[in-house]
Amino acid sequence: MKNSKPKEPEDAVDFYELRLYVAGQTPKSLAAFANLKKICEEHLKGRYRIEVIDLLENPTLAKGDQIFAIPTLVRKLPEPVRKIIGDLSNTERVLVGLDLCTISQAEGGKA
Amino acid sequence: MPSKKTAADSFPLQKCPTGIQGLDEITMGGIPRGRPTLVTGAAGSGKTLIALEFLVKGATLYNEPGVFMAFEETSEELTTNVSSLGFDLDGLAKQKKLAIDYVYIERSEIEETGEYDLEGLFVRLGHAIDSVKAKRVVLDTLEVLFSCLPSEGILRAELRRLFRWLKKKGVTAIVTGERGVNTITRYGLEEYVADCVILLDHRVNEQVSTRRLRVVKYRGSYHGTNEYPFLIDKDGISILPITSFGLTSDAPSGRVSTGIPSLDAMFEGKGYNKGSSVLVSGTAGTGKSTMAAQFAESVCKRGKRALYFAFEESPKQIIRNMGYAGIDLKPYLDSKHLVIRSERPTLFGLEMHLLQMTKLVDQFKPHIVVMDPITNLISVGFQTDVKSMLMRFVDFLKAKQITSLFTSLASPGNLEQTDVGVSSLMDTWIVLKDIEGQGERNRGLSIVKSRGMAHSNQFREFKLTANGLMLEDVYLGVSGALTGAAKAAQIAEEEAAARARTEEIERLGRHIERKRQVLESQMIVLRSEFEVEEEEIRKRMADLEAREQAAAEQENRMAQARKVDEETGR
Numbered sequence: 301m302k303n304s305k306p307k308e309p310e311d312a313v314d315f316y317e318l319r320l321y322v323a324g325q326t327p328k329s330l331a332a333f334a335n336l337k338k339i340c341e342e343h344l345k346g347r348y349r350i351e352v353i354d355l356l357e358n359p360t361l362a363k364g365d366q367i368f369a370i371p372t373l374v375r376k377l378p379e380p381v382r383k384i385i386g387d388l389s390n391t392e393r394v395l396v397g398l399d400l401c402t403i404s405q406a407e408g409g410k411a
Numbered sequence: 412m413p414s415k416k417t418a419a420d421s422f423p424l425q426k427c428p429t430g431i432q433g434l435d436e437i438t439m440g441g442i443p444r445g446r447p448t449l450v451t452g453a454a455g456s457g458k459t460l461i462a463l464e465f466l467v468k469g470a471t472l473y474n475e476p477g478v479f480m481a482f483e484e485t486s487e488e489l490t491t492n493v494s495s496l497g498f499d500l501d502g503l504a505k506q507k508k509l510a511i512d513y514v515y516i517e518r519s520e521i522e523e524t525g526e527y528d529l530e531g532l533f534v535r536l537g538h539a540i541d542s543v544k545a546k547r548v549v550l551d552t553l554e555v556l557f558s559c560l561p562s563e564g565i566l567r568a569e570l571r572r573l574f575r576w577l578k579k580k581g582v583t584a585i586v587t588g589e590r591g592v593n594t595i596t597r598y599g600l601e602e603y604v605a606d607c608v609i610l611l612d613h614r615v616n617e618q619v620s621t622r623r624l625r626v627v628k629y630r631g632s633y634h635g636t637n638e639y640p641f642l643i644d645k646d647g648i649s650i651l652p653i654t655s656f657g658l659t660s661d662a663p664s665g666r667v668s669t670g671i672p673s674l675d676a677m678f679e680g681k682g683y684n685k686g687s688s689v690l691v692s693g694t695a696g697t698g699k700s701t702m703a704a705q706f707a708e709s710v711c712k713r714g715k716r717a718l719y720f721a722f723e724e725s726p727k728q729i730i731r732n733m734g735y736a737g738i739d740l741k742p743y744l745d746s747k748h749l750v751i752r753s754e755r756p757t758l759f760g761l762e763m764h765l766l767q768m769t770k771l772v773d774q775f776k777p778h779i780v781v782m783d784p785i786t787n788l789i790s791v792g793f794q795t796d797v798k799s800m801l802m803r804f805v806d807f808l809k810a811k812q813i814t815s816l817f818t819s820l821a822s823p824g825n826l827e828q829t830d831v832g833v834s835s836l837m838d839t840w841i842v843l844k845d846i847e848g849q850g851e852r853n854r855g856l857s858i859v860k861s862r863g864m865a866h867s868n869q870f871r872e873f874k875l876t877a878n879g880l881m882l883e884d885v886y887l888g889v890s891g892a893l894t895g896a897a898k899a900a901q902i903a904e905e906e907a908a909a910r911a912r913t914e915e916i917e918r919l920g921r922h923i924e925r926k927r928q929v930l931e932s933q934m935i936v937l938r939s940e941f942e943v944e945e946e947e948i949r950k951r952m953a954d955l956e957a958r959e960q961a962a963a964e965q966e967n968r969m970a971q972a973r974k975v976d977e978e979t980g981r
Contacts, residue, residue: 321531323530323531323533323534326530328525328526328527328528331525331526332525335525355530355531355534356534359534359535359537359538360538362531362534362535362538363512363535366514366515366516367531367534367535368514368516368529368531368532368535368556369527369528369529369530369531369532369560370527370528370529370530370531370534371527372527372531380520381520382520382522383520383521383522384521384522384523384524385521385522385523385524385527386523386524386525386526386527387524387525387526387527388524388525389524389525389526390524390525393522393523393524394522394524396522397522397524
């Protein structure tokens with residue numbers, strides 16, 4: 301869970317800095333990480349970085365990003381900060397949450 | 412912890428004192444230890460404050476650190492809001508006695524996708540608890556979660572887990588919740604917190620609002636079930652469980668002078684019973700306040716402390732007005748034997764008055780308390796509320812063995828019925844009344860009742876003089892007690908009659924004397940007449956005897972001459 305994908309930003313505006321908060325290796329957390337990676341590879345290839353924070357190891361970090369649900373994905377960059385809670389199994393909602401597309405685009409793309 | 416378990420077994424329910432004035436009395440020791448308690452109420456009913464005071468008191472009084480998890484206010488806001496109540500949250504946080512964690516949830520910033528749980532909250536709470544070794548936890552208010560998280564199913568499952576987790580942690584928790592329409596909480600939090608539910612209420616009657624608290628449920632414990640008014644003031648929350656005192660106060664022996672010697676005389680010459688409550692009722696201008704002030708003065712004069720609550724006049728007015736009646740209160744005010752607290756009743760609600768009064772009594776520790784007049788309180792609350800407030804105040808004073816005097820303005824129609832209906836609460840009831848007639852208005856006083864004391868049954872007239880209130884002597888006329896000019900006339904009449912009687916007696920005495928003198932002079936005359944007569948008679952008697960003797964001698968001489976035979980003697 302400690303691995304992250306550092307890629308040099310091509311464009312600071314388009315670079316996605318993501319944080320995934322988990323608490324231990326629960327099935328939900330593992331699923332969330334897998335889903336996130338898949339989505340990022342598909343839509344943000346080369347312009348993202350995922351940092352996984354295990355609150356069981358660093359409980360103090362929960363306060364900073366106002367984490368209450370697990371798993372929570374926080375989009376630190378680009379601003380504004382967005383949060384997506386859940387195991388990220390619904391790709392469309394994740395894309396909407398990350399501002400990668402609107403709901404209609406997501407639904408249209410699916411159709 | 413096996414030792415704790417056995418302790419818990421022998422005592423089914425351990426209680427955690429909240430330290431909030433009054434709440435521990437109502438709950439007979441506090442809220443259930445190691446369990447969550449739900450505090451619910453409408454917006455602005457004081458939920459957050461109660462919860463926060465629970466933590467602050469826990470940290471300061473019981474050495475039980477606490478965690479405050481806020482969902483509505485940031486810790487800065489909280490700190491500022493309660494600093495006016497004397498709670499120093501920053502200081503407590505620095506001493507590691509309090510941890511505040513603000514959980515910010517903004518619906519618009521959150522996207523929900525797939526399964527999740529609230530482990531993050533658990534982690535934060537667990538971390539906060541560990542960081543200060545907390546024994547107390549407050550969650551204020553969890554319902555924010557309901558409005559911010561769409562999946563109610565997940566939320567409910569997580570809340571159930573949260574409360575189980577809190578119990579396992581062994582912390583005593585207060586969870587606040589918003590009151591719903593016809594339900595205890597809007598989202599049914601009571602479903603999870605089944606041990607103790609406290610309901611707060613904030614009602615406005617006649618433009619005056621009163622906060623109330625009620626323990627709706629307390630599993631496994633006996634508790635006060637009434638609605639108890641409570642206050643939020645500069646010292647935090649105070650609940651007034653005075654009704655829970657019950658009638659267990661001691662009956663102290665001893666008497667307190669009324670301050671009016673002639674009135675003392677009506678109470679066996681000793682005055683009121685110590686620790687009793689006295690009601691002085693009467694129509695306007697009958698001297699109720701004067702009587703109250705005189706009582707206060709006499710108490711101060713003996714070096715005791717008196718507390719005077721005035722609802723009509725300012726302290727300066729009282730001192731000036733009573734000065735005219737020869738009652739000088741100023742020196743006692745200066746020497747701190749007397750405290751006069753003047754307040755318009757409409758300034759606060761009844762409960763605020765009651766609380767302030769009880770607080771002042773606790774601070775000043777007076778020997779007597781005067782409240783003048785209680786009828787003005789009706790402008791603040793309903794009659795039943797005023798009565799219940801006075802009842803609690805009287806009970807409170809009795810428990811402290813403080814003699815209390817209340818004045819009450821009665822309507823002229825029904826003097827023997829107080830507007831507040833409190834006469835049954837009082838031990839002694841003195842009625843002052845106006846007696847109008849013959850072009851004047853006089854004042855009269857009678858003792859309607861006095862528990863446990865012999866007292867005069869006489870109706871007495873009194874005057875407000877430059878030396879205070881003075882009872883006049885009783886004058887009974889044909890149609891009852893006489894007052895004023897009628898009394899003066901009666902006195903004159905009676906004096907005339909008395910004078911006439913004494914004159915008659917003297918006259919009769921003189922008559923006898925004269926008779927005796929006549930008799931005696933007659934006796935002298937008779938005696939002298941008698942003496943004259945006696946003399947004459949005696950003279951004649953002597954004359955006759957002399958003649959007799961002369962005759963005998965003559966005969967003797969003749970016989971000798973005739974030589975008569977000796978034997979015959981002739």
